Amino acid sequence: MATDVFKDMQRGGHEQVVFWEDADSGLRAIIAVHSTLLGPGLGGVRMWPYASTDEALQDVLRLAEAMTYKAAAAGLPLGGGKAVIIGDPRRVKTESLLRAFGRAVESLGGRYLTAEDVGMTVADMEIVRKETKHVTGTSEKSGGSGDPSCLTAKGIFYAIETCMKELYGDPSVRNRTVAIQGVGKVGYQLAELLATADARLIIADTDSQRAMLARREFEAWRVEPDEILQVECDVLAPCALGDVFNRKTIPRLRCRAIAGAANNQLATPADAERLAERRILYAPDYVISAGGIINILVGMQGGRKGYDRAKAERLAKRIPLTLLEVFRKARAQGITTARAADELAQARLDEARAQVAKERGRGRAPVRKRTARTKVRR
Ligand code: NAD
Numbered sequence: 001m002a003t004d005v006f007k008d009m010q011r012g013g014h015e016q017v018v019f020w021e022d023a024d025s026g027l028r029a030i031i032a033v034h035s036t037l038l039g040p041g042l043g044g045v046r047m048w049p050y051a052s053t054d055e056a057l058q059d060v061l062r063l064a065e066a067m068t069y070k071a072a073a074a075g076l077p078l079g080g081g082k083a084v085i086i087g088d089p090r091r092v093k094t095e096s097l098l099r100a101f102g103r104a105v106e107s108l109g110g111r112y113l114t115a116e117d118v119g120m121t122v123a124d125m126e127i128v129r130k131e132t133k134h135v136t137g138t139s140e141k142s143g144g145s146g147d148p149s150c151l152t153a154k155g156i157f158y159a160i161e162t163c164m165k166e167l168y169g170d171p172s173v174r175n176r177t178v179a180i181q182g183v184g185k186v187g188y189q190l191a192e193l194l195a196t197a198d199a200r201l202i203i204a205d206t207d208s209q210r211a212m213l214a215r216r217e218f219e220a221w222r223v224e225p226d227e228i229l230q231v232e233c234d235v236l237a238p239c240a241l242g243d244v245f246n247r248k249t250i251p252r253l254r255c256r257a258i259a260g261a262a263n264n265q266l267a268t269p270a271d272a273e274r275l276a277e278r279r280i281l282y283a284p285d286y287v288i289s290a291g292g293i294i295n296i297l298v299g300m301q302g303g304r305k306g307y308d309r310a311k312a313e314r315l316a317k318r319i320p321l322t323l324l325e326v327f328r329k330a331r332a333q334g335i336t337t338a339r340a341a342d343e344l345a346q347a348r349l350d351e352a353r354a355q356v357a358k359e360r361g362r363g364r365a366p367v368r369k370r371t372a373r374t375k376v377r378r
Contacts, residue, residue, distance in 0.1 A: 022103075151291035258283060
């Protein structure tokens, strides 16, 4: 591998990176723990046919860092982590591979908590659970909090309403056009919420069966994956993979706002400036996709009593409030919404770091609440 992993870790401020190889099952996984300052590093596991180990490493490092910011911006007592498994989930995902991944997670002793991400399902998490207790997003039947993508989709829906209010003075999505890139777990449920609220939908998915299903169920207009970014719409909702917006794609956008679940949508920080120059309102991805980790945290806090759905729904309603705060801050300071979100999250991390330093100064070990009963801040 040409990359110097330590240099990459230093640049991003990562605490730990674990490479895991299991010859019997063919598992090749990387787990990155970005920060445990606010709590255990929570983040899903993504299974994807990466072209190289370096591509997988860069992805997991960026995704783990984004999780730290996501939890901090949402005021949750969680840190940031992520895992990737190299391989095509449709071809090489087996029980033995998932169990080997479970053992890798277990080896970190709770510093990293896993969950489902792209290429993974609740059923997969049930298998991972056979090897580790540090797994979330398992089924409600087995005492877990279920698929987090349902609440993720709700948070995105609220964020879209917030964008509508910001742009048009009215939060309703009725007769507004929303283009969804990727109708997988989150995108499909988002489409359902929007269709129920009488929005007009344009969808695309590289998986033609998923695209056809969404088109049929929600009377959506289906376009090819390479067309979705250029369709005329009020809101573009990226719900597939990251690096969607860059110097090539931004000039061709024909949307008024961007609000979607995909992590790391901006290829570089300069892309936030490019969007602002084009007067496209950007709802920062990690601020509005926090529904999933809220769902997981509430499940963890439930302990034996189990998952409290009403509480999770209540907490998800804070997402649009945080987004409003970001919009206000950006406007007041003349900065991009991406930068406003970063500053908000950074302030929370700095506060926690100062607290840890104070406790260390007093000769006490810093308290990092890691139990299921940890309270949600705010
Ligand atoms: P998923 O794998 O269920 O769905 C992704 C969909 O995007 C798939 O249907 C896939 O075929 C499609 N796709 C991939 N590349 C595409 C392209 N170029 N054009 C169009 N479609 C494409 O994943 P998901 O759980 O729905 O997550 C979607 C995104 O949201 C990911 O970036 C994930 O990290 C992020 N996210 C998910 C959650 C969650 O709760 N699941 C929470 C926060 C963020």
